[in-house]
Amino acid sequence: MNIFKVKLSVIIPVYNAEKFLKDCINSVLNQDFDDFELLLINDGSTDNSGRICDLYAVADKRVKVFHKANGGVSSARNVGLENAIGKWITFIDSDDIIQKRYFNALEIQDNADWIYLKIKRQIPLWHSNLMNFENQEYSLIQFTNLYSLYPHFPEACGKFFKTKIIRENNLRFNKDLKFGEDSLFNLQYLKFCKTIFTTNISEYIYNNDEGTLSKLDYDIKNDINLFTLVELELESFNYPKAFHEQSIKIPLTRYLRIIYLDKSIKIADRKILLKRNIKKYFKLCKEIYSHPKINFLLVFSHYSKFYVTLDQVLSILSKKHTGK
16 A cells, blocks of 8 residues: 655755746656655745745745744754654755756666666766766676766765665764765665665756855864764674775864864864874775775865865874874
8 A cells, every 4th residue: 555645755845045946846746757746845044035935835835834943954844854754865955956857767767775866066076987887787796896986976866765774774874964964865765775776867956056055164172073983883884995095084084184183172172183093094094095087186174274284184183193
């Protein structure tokens, strides 16, 4: 018996997004595929975002609005997860849009556990073309072995999740993380997947706009917690080494940035962090960044003017490790 009332639940967390929100919502409502519900989670917006959401709900019965006190993107997405009635779930950020036929991926493949589409960034990243998206189904082992260098795994967007897997395993976004909650959620979801389907039918258009709900700055406690949680999740499942390294790379670079570049950390606190973790982190750094194509990666901050190459960081790290 089909317990789901619609094929797809689209969850959009909204916070002070009036600049882009209409374009985002219109890109959803104008899809050819119409067996979906749109859940707009207004996360305590102080601009006109809440009113915009309500107007769309009046105009289109597929739109449902939930107003809540501000709690962050994870909290907002979790409200969506708890109220979704679709067989599948997808997430869209309120400043992004989706291309036509994006939802038609569900007509190509409905039996896989995870459907993975391409994300196109307005500001391309150095690795944005590493992955070829074809209409192809993979086992979990094939997927993690073949896609050790692909760009979009950390994002919750650009993917379709099975509601059944989320519900049966009580999966939720970590509300204590301001950044990286997507990556952690994806890792928690992935280990319950038997098959993953990639498709080039359409694209998710990522805006790269700073200051919206899911694009926040660095935070010391967050980045230390993120590294720890992602590492624990990776160690809980027998993933291939290359996949493990790729998945830990972003949390690790952020952690290194905190340790070596953030002047707000007191010297005494830095020494404690180094003493506790330096041996493990040094070894992991050398393993991850031994590949020549990755070695030039920059450790950066969205709001800082400085940057440092990984070679420089590893040089500092090596001196600390050897005591010189």
